[in-house]
Structures are given as structure tokens and as C-alpha cells.
Amino acid sequence: MIRRLLILSAIFLSGCASAPIAQQPRLHHLVVVWLKQPGDASLRQRYIDESKALAKLPGVLAYDVGTPAQAKQRRGSAALDESYDVAIAGVFENQSAFETFLQHPEYGRVAREVLRPMVERYRVYDFVER
Template identity: 30%
Template sequence: MQHKKRHTNARRRFIKKAAVLAAAPVMIGHHPGLAKQQVLHHVFFWLKRPGSAADQKALVEGLKTLKAVPQVRQLLIGTPASTVKRDVVDNSFQVSELMYFNSTADQDAYQEHPIHKAFVEKYSHLWDRVVVYDMITV
């Protein structure tokens, strides 16, 4: 009887794992709330005082407020990675943010949103230079 019970439990675990593995291809690359064709808004910031940890921290905190804009599907914030130095890599910036939008209309609405405008007004004194790359996925 004990052997049969163990066999049944093992079979249930196997079926559960098989179901998860069968669903994996469908889930790979799926980001809830993101459309298949997306607009990515990548912004690079060079601080007026590049060595100031306080300025970098303040800018990161300000960037986090932008997640509250309803059109922003995903927001990633980071600093230069310590990757192998190559001629094609520019890691001279101090902070970067990457946003995902469902459409160019959503990205346009984000630009005019009061939270975005308040961010620019409150934190623009920290940066010396900003470069933006917008792309639409194909």
C-alpha cells in the first residue's frame, strides 16, 4: 500500500512538472502588459558632478518616480556595467533608464505627463548632458 501511494505521488509530481515545462515556450519572452510591438525609450545621463554619489542617488530616486506614469509598462534604471573595454562601448554616462511603452502614442503622452514634467523640473539641475534613443521593435 505504501509503495502504491509513493508511486501515485511521484506520478503527480511528474505530471505537474511536465505541465510547467510544456507551458514554458509560451511563457518565454512574455511580459504581462507589454504589446508585441513596443516602443523602447533609452535615456543616458551625464551628471554635472560625475563623482557625486549623492547626485547619482538623487537622480535614481527621481527616475523611480516615473514608474507612476500609467503609460510606462516597464522601467529599468542602471549605471554603466563593468564589461570588457571595447572601442564600440560608451560607458561614460553615470545613470541610464530604459522604458517600455505599448505605442508611440503612449510615449508621447508620457512626455507630456505631469509626473514626467515634475521630474525634469526637479532633477534637471543634476545633469550636464542627456542622450535619448527611441526605438520601435520589429
């Protein structure tokens, strides 16, 4: 009887140990930026170069920065907006990692002192994977 109980306990515990832990969904952070000097190639490049350091902060899985694609096949589409100067697409481990990123002193410094002074306006779109 005791032996049977020990075997059943071992089976139960080993099953629990191998059960997958539910992961929180990754968070995607999209930012579309219009600069104070629209279309200025050197300002666009400066914004891109200065923001790349943020890719190295904890919790960031991907951090891509670029300019509007010249999508010829879609020109004239009411949905296509090429009026912006720069877009950022960041992927974070989860909501908590993103919130930690936003509180990081280096993010605060770069955003406040370097990037925002170049920006006329911006839009942010955040979503979690489902």
C-alpha cells in the same frame, strides 16, 4: 435558403469577432545621462531615486534606471562607453502611450524641476519593436 444564409452569417461574424486586433509596436526609450558632478555616487543615487516615480505613470510597461556596468571582459573595446553616470530604459505600450507619458504633468514636473538641474548633458535613443 434563409437558414443557410443565417448559418453562413453566423460563421462569418464569429470569425470576425475572434480575429486578432493588430497591436501597435512597443516603444523603447533609452536615455544616457552625464551629471554635472561626474562620478558623484550620492548624486547618481538621487537621480535614480527621483526618477523611479515615473515608472508608475500610465502606459509604462517597464522603467529601469542604473549606472554603468563594470564589464571587465569588454574593457578596451572602442564601442564600450562607461563615461556616463546614469542610464534609463523605459518600455511603453506604443508610440501614443509614450507621447502621453511625455505630456503627463508629473513627468514634466520631475524632469524640469528635479532631474534636469542635475544634468550636464544627455542622449536619447527611441525605437519601436519590429
